[in-house]
Amino acid sequence: MPAILYSYSEHIRSSWSIQLQRTKNLVAAVFSGTFLSVNSASLHSSELAMSLAxxxxxxxxxxxxxxxxxxxxAKISKTYLWELEKDTDGSKKPSxxxxxxxxxxxxxxxADLMSLATVRIQDEVVQLSPSLKEFQTQMVAQKTPLTPDDLRDLASMKFRGGQPQSANEWHQLYLLLVNSTRKGKA
Structure with missing residues (x-):
């Protein structure tokens, strides 16, 4: 496996990789004032009053x-989950x-699990590198085009200041992302 992909693979394997990047983007948008709206109206008052349990x-x-x-x-014990669901007074503090x-x-x-207000970030233009454009073209040719979210996520990924340099490296990174996100949904 090429060195850059090994680094990406190690980064992606952590349970926080994708969610953490989106959270960082969200925090940056909130503090820079580029968010458009706070979406607490979608939560009913009864949901806001609910405990985590x-x-x-x-x-x-x-x-x-x-x-x-x-x-x-979730890869946690059934007993611990039961304890979390019975903890209506909030004494349990899961990590x-x-x-x-x-x-x-x-x-x-x-945000939904914790009943937190969410924000919608303005759409931003993302620059695609020539190798990512080549990968996008290959995926279209294979009749599996990338979604706009996939492209945005890939284009914004940087690890130690670098990105994949070839369409093949982008493809390997994309497969790692797809496989790591599907594991939690299986």
Missing amino acids: ERIRKLREEKGLSLEELASR ADVLLRIATALSTTL
């Missing part, structure tokens, strides 16, 4: 998952990693 249980039941299934998907794994297993965001 109630929200986890509600989302789990909406997805039709048993405690055991969610615990397995950010555990919360992220639960949110991913429920196919939701940390």
Whole structure:
């Protein structure tokens, strides 16, 4: 595996890689004033008043998952998940990693799991490198075009100041991203 992809692979393997980058972008947008709106109106007042325990249980039941299934998907013990769901007074303080794994297993965001207000960031123009354009063209030719979100995420990825230099390296990075995000949804 080329050295740059090994570095990308190590970076992506962490449970925070993609979510952390989006969170950094969100924080930067909020502090720079480039966000457009705060979306707390989409949350009903009853959802805002719910404890984390109630929200986890509600989302789990909406997805039709048993405690055991969610615990397995989130890679936490069934007992710990049960304790979190029974913790209506908020005495349990799960780590950010555990919360992220639960949110991913429920196919939701940390903001939704925590009933936090969200912001919508203005669309920004992203520059595509020649090698990323070549990869995009290859994917179209294979009848598997990249989504605008995929392109934006790939184009904004930098690790130690670098990006893949060839269409093949972009393809390997893309496969790592796809595989790492599907693991949490399986």
